[in-house]
Each structure stands twice: as C-alpha cells, then as structure tokens.
Amino acid sequence: MLSEKDRAEIEEVIAIYGHVVDDNAWDRAHLVFSDDFVFDFSEFGRPNLNGVAELKDALRGRRVYSHHSTNVVIEEQPDGTARVRSKFIGFPNEGPPISGDYRDLFVRTPDGWRLARRRSSVRDPRFD
Amino acid sequence: MLSEKDRAEIEEVIAIYGHVVDDNAWDRAHLVFSDDFVFDFSEFGRPNLNGVAELKDALRGRRVYSHHSTNVVIEEQPDGTARVRSKFIGFPNEGPPISGDYRDLFVRTPDGWRLARRRSSVRDPRFD
Amino acid sequence: MLSEKDRAEIEEVIAIYGHVVDDNAWDRAHLVFSDDFVFDFSEFGRPNLNGVAELKDALRGRRVYSHHSTNVVIEEQPDGTARVRSKFIGFPNEGPPISGDYRDLFVRTPDGWRLARRRSSVRDPRFD
Numbered sequence: 001m002l003s004e005k006d007r008a009e010i011e012e013v014i015a016i017y018g019h020v021v022d023d024n025a026w027d028r029a030h031l032v033f034s035d036d037f038v039f040d041f042s043e044f045g046r047p048n049l050n051g052v053a054e055l056k057d058a059l060r061g062r063r064v065y066s067h068h069s070t071n072v073v074i075e076e077q078p079d080g081t082a083r084v085r086s087k088f089i090g091f092p093n094e095g096p097p098i099s100g101d102y103r104d105l106f107v108r109t110p111d112g113w114r115l116a117r118r119r120s121s122v123r124d125p126r127f128d
Numbered sequence: 129m130l131s132e133k134d135r136a137e138i139e140e141v142i143a144i145y146g147h148v149v150d151d152n153a154w155d156r157a158h159l160v161f162s163d164d165f166v167f168d169f170s171e172f173g174r175p176n177l178n179g180v181a182e183l184k185d186a187l188r189g190r191r192v193y194s195h196h197s198t199n200v201v202i203e204e205q206p207d208g209t210a211r212v213r214s215k216f217i218g219f220p221n222e223g224p225p226i227s228g229d230y231r232d233l234f235v236r237t238p239d240g241w242r243l244a245r246r247r248s249s250v251r252d253p254r255f256d
Numbered sequence: 257m258l259s260e261k262d263r264a265e266i267e268e269v270i271a272i273y274g275h276v277v278d279d280n281a282w283d284r285a286h287l288v289f290s291d292d293f294v295f296d297f298s299e300f301g302r303p304n305l306n307g308v309a310e311l312k313d314a315l316r317g318r319r320v321y322s323h324h325s326t327n328v329v330i331e332e333q334p335d336g337t338a339r340v341r342s343k344f345i346g347f348p349n350e351g352p353p354i355s356g357d358y359r360d361l362f363v364r365t366p367d368g369w370r371l372a373r374r375r376s377s378v379r380d381p382r383f384d
Contacts, residue, residue, distance in 0.1 A: 015327040066355035068326040070196040071143040093381040096224045099194035125221040198324040199271040227322035253349040
C-alpha cells in the first residue's frame with residue numbers, strides 16, 4: 001500500500017513538473033521524468049513525445065507559459081505503479097487561463113517516484 | 129489529534145470533489161460525500177441542497193465547468209469533526225475564472241473522512 | 257531530514273497565508289510569519305517590507321484580491337531552514353488572473369514552521 005511518504009513524493013513530482021517546464025529548468029528534469037517517459041497524444045491522433053529531449057523540443061515556441069497543478073488523486077495499481085489524476089490551470093500567451101486534466105502513470109524507481117506517462121486534455125465549457 | 133494520514137485523506141476528498149463534479153462522475157460520489165451531505169446556502173437565503181441527488185440536479189445546466197481547489201487548511205474540532213477552509217478557482221462557461229472559498233465540515237465515517245457540509249462563496253474585488 | 261509532518265506544516269502555512277492576506281485576518285498572522293519576517297523586494301529596487309505591520313500597510317489599496325498557492329516544493333537547507341518554491345495565481349481587481357512565483361525561506365520556531373522571507377514575482381508570457 002502506498003505510504004503517506006509515497007503520496008507526498010508523487011505530489012511533489014507533479015509540483016516540480018510545473019517549475020521545470022515553466023522555467024526551462026531541464027537540469028532538474030531527472031527529478032520528474034522516468035528515463036522512458038512518454039507524453040501520450042494518442043487520443044489526438046498525434047505522435048507521442050518520447051523522452052525529455054522530445055518534450056523540451058516540443059515546448060519551444062510554447063503556447064502556455066505557466067502550469068499550476070491542483071486536485072491530485074493517487075490510485076495504486078496492482079502492479080506497483082500508480083495512476084494519478086490531477087487538474088491544471090494553464091496561462092496561454094494569449095487569452096485567459098485554461099483548465100485541463102492530467103492523467104499520469106507513475107513508477108517507482110531507485111531514485112524515487114517518477115512520471116512515466118502523461119496524457120493532457122484541455123477542458124471546454126460543457127452544458128449538461 | 130489529526131494524524132498526517134487524516135489530513136492527507138481530507139485533502140484527497142477535496143481533490144476528488146472537483147473531479148466528480150466536473151466529470152459528472154457521480155458513481156464516485158460516495159468517496160466524497162457523507163450520506164447526510166448538505167450544501168449550505170443559508171447565507172444566500174436559498175434552500176439548502178440535501179444529499180448527492182439534489183446536488184447533481186442542481187448542477188445540471190451549470191454555470192461553472194471546472195473547479196480547482198487550493199489553500200486547504202484543516203482544523204480539528206473538539207467533537208472529532210474537522211472544519212476545513214479552502215479556496216477554489218472556477219471556470220465559468222462565460223467570462224474569465226473566478227475565485228471563491230469553501231467552508232466545509234468533514235466527518236469521520238467507517239469508510240474514511242467525508243464531506244458533510246459545504247458552504248461556497250465567490251470572492252469579489254475588495255478595496256480596503 | 258524533514259519529516260512528512262514538517263512538510264505538511266510548511267504547506268499549511270503557505271495555504272494559511274492566502275486566507276490571512278485575502279481575508280484581512282491579521283489576527284492569524286502569527287500562524288504564518290516569523291517575528292522577523294521580510295518581504296524581499298530587493299530585485300525590484302524597492303525597499304523591503306519588515307514585519308507583519310508593514311505588510312499589512314502595504315496591502316491596503318491592494319491590486320490583487322485573491323491569492324491561490326500551488327506547486328509547493330520544499331528543500332531542506334544544511335542550516336536547518338527550508339527553501340520553498342511555489343507558484344501562485346492572483347486575481348487582480350482589474351483584468352484576468354495572473355501567474356507568479358514565490359521563493360520563500362522557512363524557519364523552525366518553537367511554535368512550528370514560519371515564513372521568514374518571501375520574494376514574489378509575476379510571470380509574463382515567454383517565448384523561447
């Protein structure tokens with residue numbers, strides 16, 4: 001079962017992600033991403049990003065200059081990984097802030113919990 | 129005294145609330161709300177919502193499509209309940225994000241901490 | 257080494273800060289600030305604010321009426337203090353929300369962890 005320490009570590013990795021990406025602090029990327037990290041764009045029919053180098057390239061000329069994470073919910077999986085859902089608020093270069101969701105896979109590595117896979121979606125007004 | 133685990137559980141319930149409400153994931157509502165949950169509108173002179181079914185109905189045609197929680201502060205009460213204050217950012221269907229406050233009552237149930245009462249207020253610019 | 261309890265306490269102080277400042281709840285300021293608190297404006301070439309009384313004065317006629325903290329990252333220092341980075345979302349009286357960063361120094365006091373120094377910066381769209 002995940003300990004309080006496990007949960008706090010995962011939340012911290014999610015927190016650090018925002019600083020790394022927004023500050024271009026790629027020297028700290030090893031604190032966030034597993035070696036085989038994948039940014040999963042399959043649901044958009046776009047190719048995935050594989051590894052930190054591809055993520056870094058993709059973020060050049062970025063559209064969103066600040067990322068805030070909230071509402072982190074962690075669920076341990078039977079295989080020892082963790083599924084993590086969170087929400088984010090992004091500040092685009094133009095226009096008001098946006099709200100979105102991250103769906104993450106976290107893995108336990110010798111250096112601690114790391115983000116192995118992230119799917120991101122932006123939320124639209126929804127009438128129901 | 130509240131343990132770190134108690135506090136982490138309460139924070140997680142607040143986090144899950146946003147996902148349940150924004151995703152219409154009412155099958156997960158039992159993870160958030162106590163059976164006798166009340167959404168307290170007394171300060172607005174409107175009737176309270178009693179139970180999840182009334183909340184779900186009230187949110188149809190909702191005006192705010194995403195809810196992010198931050199600044200959670202938990203205070204144990206002498207009767208074993210917890211008073212919890214937090215802030216939220218809401219994304220209305222129209223117009224820029226809003227900032228508000230939740231004042232919650234949490235209770236310990238056999239299944240864990242659950243939200244028994246919530247008051248919500250939206251914050252306005254304030255000059256002092 | 258910082259315990260989970262230390263980390264949770266520091267996160268809570270950051271959470272309370274938003275409530276104190278936004279609610280003008282200065283009677284709770286002792287839960288947040290060390291006696292020798294400094295709001296550090298050195299990088300802006302403006303004088304620092306020293307102590308809660310100066311902060312309170314400076315916030316009269318404030319421009320930002322709500323402060324939400326996210327992405328808290330805590331690093332223990334060899335001298336027993338803690339460096340804490342976080343992000344904030346502020347709601348200005350006019351215009352859409354802003355995104356910024358806090359760089360904090362926390363100290364351990366007989367009453368618990370307290371904020372001894374804060375630097376704040378507002379983030380701008382950045383093209384790279």
